[in-house]
Amino acid sequence: MVTWSTRDLLIATILLAAIVGSVSGLGASYLAHPTPTPQTRDIYLFAQDLSFSAPSNLGSDYIYSSSQITVNRGDTVTIHFYNPTDKAHSFTIGAPYTNDVVVAAQSTVIQNANITITTSQAGSFAFHCKFHPPQMTGTILVNG
Structure with a gap:
């Protein structure tokens, strides 16, 4: 014992x-x-032409200027999408933030579009250009 x-x-x-x-x-x-207070966020996204340095075996010579956008759940996000290239591009994202915005090729002025979403659901959400897969892709990461 x-x-x-x-x-x-x-x-x-x-x-x-x-x-x-x-x-x-x-x-x-x-x-x-504490949960972060919802904010209004402005994100600037550009289509970029890599044709001067991209290997020819890529399906596309274009990318987004940022492949990941990180925000918090509840934020109101405006993506200012600019296209300074000579080809049309899209910002296409599925549910729950469904958007399919096409920005025309640059003529004499850089073309742009604004996409506004309120991030109500946390998670990782892929976006892409429907004209230039698989290189022109990205992710919106919603923390929550």
């Missing part, structure tokens, strides 16, 4: 209290972490 001295019992009690306190403190701080 194991006998505990007063000293051993006191040390075990202090260690157990420290462990339980630290674990509950971590849980409390996680639960107390």
Whole structure:
């Protein structure tokens, strides 16, 4: 039979209290972490022509200037999509943020379109140019 001295019992009690306190403190701080306040965000996205340096085996010589857009759930996001190239491009995204906007090729003025969405659902949502797959793709990451 194991006998505990007063000293051993006191040390075990202090260690157990420290462990339980630290674990509950971590849980409390996680639960107390505030949700970010929804913001209005302006994102600038450009079609880019890589034909001067792209290998010929790519299906496309175009990309978006940014392949990832990161926002928070509840944000109102306006994507200002500019096309300074000589080909038409689209910003196409599926549900729940369904949009299919085509921006014409540059004539004498850079063509553009504004796409506004309110990010009500968290997750990762792919967007692409329907004229230039598979290179011209990106993701909207909604934290939430």
